[in-house]
Amino acid sequence: MINLDNTSEKINVSSEVGRLRRLLIHSPDGGLGKVVPSKAQDWLFEDIVHLDTMRRDEYDYYVKLLLYFLDPDKVRGKIASIDADPTRAFYKPGGEGYFNSDKVMDLQSMLTYILEDEGIRTQLIAAICGIERCSFRTQQELKSVEPATLSMIFISGSLPNKQMLFAPLPNLIFTRDIGIIINDHILLNKPAKTARTRESLLAQYIFFYHPVFESYRDKIIEIPDNEKHFLLPEDEKHSDYNRSTLEGGDVMMVAPRHLLIGCSERTTLYAAQQTMKILFEKNVVDTITIVKIPKKRDYMHIDTIFTQVKKNMWVLLSTLGRVGDDSRKKDVLHFFAPKAIDQDLKILQFIKGLEHKPIEIENLEDLLADISRNDLECREEVKFIYSGNNEFPFGDREQWTDSCNLLALKDGVVIGYDRNDKTLDAFREQGFRVIKAADLLQKFEADELSPDTLTDTFIMLPSAELSRARGGSHCMSMPIFREQL
Template structure:
C-alpha cells in the first residue's frame, strides 16, 4: 500500500478478545458515495435516512480518526493538531490527499484497494468482475480501464465518476468495515452479506484480503463460507430460507476470548451460515467453543453488536429488554399489553464445544452468557457488571439502542468510544464510575500533555454523532480490528 513512498508491509494479525488494547484496524472514511444516497433508494441501500456528508466527515468522523490515531499511532498526530475543536476550517483528508495521515495502524480500505489496482492483472480482473456484477455496458468497462488506480478505487467504491456521473449504486455501508470480515485469532473470516446492496463490498474485500501484501502471510488462513452445495438447484422459496441460505455479517461475530467465538443469528446472519462456520472453525482447530445467540429478526437489532458489546473484562453494555431484566421492563411497557402479537420472539442462546462427547448446551439468558465469558473465559475475579441502554428506563432503552448506545468500540480494557447523544446510557456509565469526555476535549488534553492514552482508564469517549447515527451503525460497526494485545 502506498501514498507517496509509504508502503504498508505484512503485519501481524491476531485478535483474541474484544477489549485487549487495540493495535491495528481497518476503517473506511466517508466517501462521496454517501452524498449520493437519495430518499427513494435509501432503504434499498440499507439507510434509514440521507446524511449530510461534509458534516459527517469534518465534524464527526474526523474526531473518530484522530482519537484512533492518538491511541494506535500517536506519532502521526501528536503536536499536529493546529485546529481548535470549534475551527470550521478544519480539513478532512481522504487517502488520496497528500496530507493524509498514512498510518500503518489505522488503515483505510480505499488505501489498500488503490494499492492492489496498481497490478495490471488484478486491475483487469476486478474491473471485469464488478462490471459483470453491476451489469455495465462494455463501453463502461473500457472507460474504467482509462483511470489511474487512485481515481479508479474511488469510482469502484462510490459508484460515480469524477464529474459526478453515477455508473452504479454507491456503497454507503462500507464505512461499517466490521461487516466485511472478522479476525478470529490468526484467521480471517470473510463474510457474506445478506443484502444485494452489499454484494460489491464483499467482492472488493475478497480482492483486498487475498491480494494485498498486508495479508500475504495469512492467505492460507482466510476462511470463506461455502454456499449450500446444490443451492442453484433449490426452488426459490427454499433458497431464501434460513436452512439453506448462507449469509453472515461481521456485526454478528465477536471474538470474545481466544477459545470462544460468538455468532449471532439475526436479520442478516442465517443459521445455515453459522453452522458452516462452526464446522470450519472446529475442523481447523481455530477455537474450542462457539455460542450461537439467536436474536429477533428485527431491523431494530440487525446484528448482535447492536444489542451488546464489551466495555472491559468484567463489564458489558446491553439492551435490557433482551436480557434478564427484560421481563420487568416489559411490565412497564404499555405496548407489551396493547399489542402482544407484536412482541418479538424470545432470544435463544446455544453453546457448542468441540468434541463428539460435548452436546450443545442452552444458556438461559444473555447476562448468564456474558458473565460466563468474563469469569470463565477471561479469568476475571471481580464481579461482572452490566450497563443498560438508556439506564434501563422506559422509553430510553429502546430509543438509545436505536442510536447505537450498545455499539461501542473498546480501544483498551475500560476505555471505549461511542456516540454522544445517548444521554441516559452515558448517565449509567457515570454511575458506574466512568468519566465521559467529548472527543474534542480529550484531544486537546492529549495535545497539552494533560492526559495520555497509555494511562487513561474507565473512560467513555463521546463522538459527535448527529449524522453518523443516522447511518444506523456505531463505533463497533465502523472498525475491523486486525490486532489486539493479549489480555
C-alpha cells in the same frame, strides 16, 4: 500509500477489549452524499446524511482518536494545524495531507494499492462490470483510469465528472461487516442484501491481494453456500436452513478460544452452522455460542444489542436480557401470548467434539458473565450497564442510536456517541470519566492525559449525522490486531 515496512506485524484478535493496535476503517466517501430518499432503504440506509458535517465535524474526531491511540506520531502536536487546514483533507485517502497510517488503514487506500497491479485491475474491473451489468465500452474505458480514481469510482459509484455508473456503497463505512479476525484467521462475510455485493467483492480482493494479509492467505475462510442451492426452488433458497449469509456485526471474538455468532436479520442459521464446522475442523476455537435474536431492523446484528466495555463489564439492551424478560413475565399478557414470544432470544453453546450436545443458556447476562469469569478469568464482580440506564422509553430509543455499539480501544476505554444521555449517566454511575472527543484531544495535546494511562473512560463522539447511518463505533471498525489480555 501505506508503509509496507511494517506489514509483517502479526494479525491476531483474541478478545473484544485487548489493547487495539491495528484496524481497518473507511472514511465517509462521496457516495454517502448521493443517497436519495427513494433508494435509501434499498441501499440499507434509514435516512440521508449531510456528508460534509459527518466527515469534518464527526468522523474527523474518530480518526484522530484512533491515531492518538494506535499511531500517535501522525497526530501528536499537530491537531491545531490539521484543524486550521481549510480543505481538511486529513481523512480523505489520496488527498493532500491524508494521514496515511499503517495502523489505522483505510480500505480505499488499500484498494488503490492493489489496483496498481495491471492483472488485478483487469480482473476486478471485469468482475464489477459483470455484477453491475455495465456495457462493454464502459469496461474498456475503466481500464485506462488510474488506480486512485478507479478505487474511488468502485466505492462511490461515480466518475470524476459526477456521472453515476452504479449505486454507491454507503455501508462501507461499517468495515466490521466485511469480515472478522478470529485469532489468526480471517473470516470473510457473505452479505445478506444485494446492495452489499460489490462491497463484499472489493473486500475479497483486498484480503487476498494486499501485502498486509500475504502471510495469512491460507487462513482466509470463505463460507460455502448450500452445494445444491442452484437446484432449490426460489422459496427454499431463501430459507434460513439453506441460505448462507453472514455479516461481521454478528461475530464477536470474546476470548482466545470462544467465538459468538449471532443469527439475526442478516446472518442465517445455515451460515452459523457452516462457520462453526469450519472453525472446529481447523481447530481455531473450542467454543462457539450461537445467539439467535429477533429478526428486526431495530437490532440487525448482535453488536447493536451488546458490546464489551472491559473484562468485567458489558453494555446491553435490557429488553433482550434478564431484566427485560422478568418485567415482561410480570405482564398478564405474557400468560396468554403465543409461545413464540419466548423464542425471540435463544442461546446455544457448542463445544468442539460435543456439537450434538449444545448447552442452552437462559439469558444474555448469564452468557456474558460466564465469558468474563471463566473465559477471561476475571475475579472482579461482573457488571452490566443497560441502554438508557434501563429507563422507559430510553432503553430502546438510545439503542436505536447505538448506545450498545461501542468500540473498546483498550480495557475500560471506549468510544461511543454523545447523544445517548441516559446511557452516559449509567456509565458515570459506574465511575467512568465521560468526556467529549474534542476535549480529550486537547488534554492529550497539553500532556494532561495520555492514551497509555487512561482508564475507565467513555469518549463521546459527535453523532448528529453519523447516528443517522444506524451504526456506531463498533460497526465502523474492523480490528485486525489486539494485544492479548
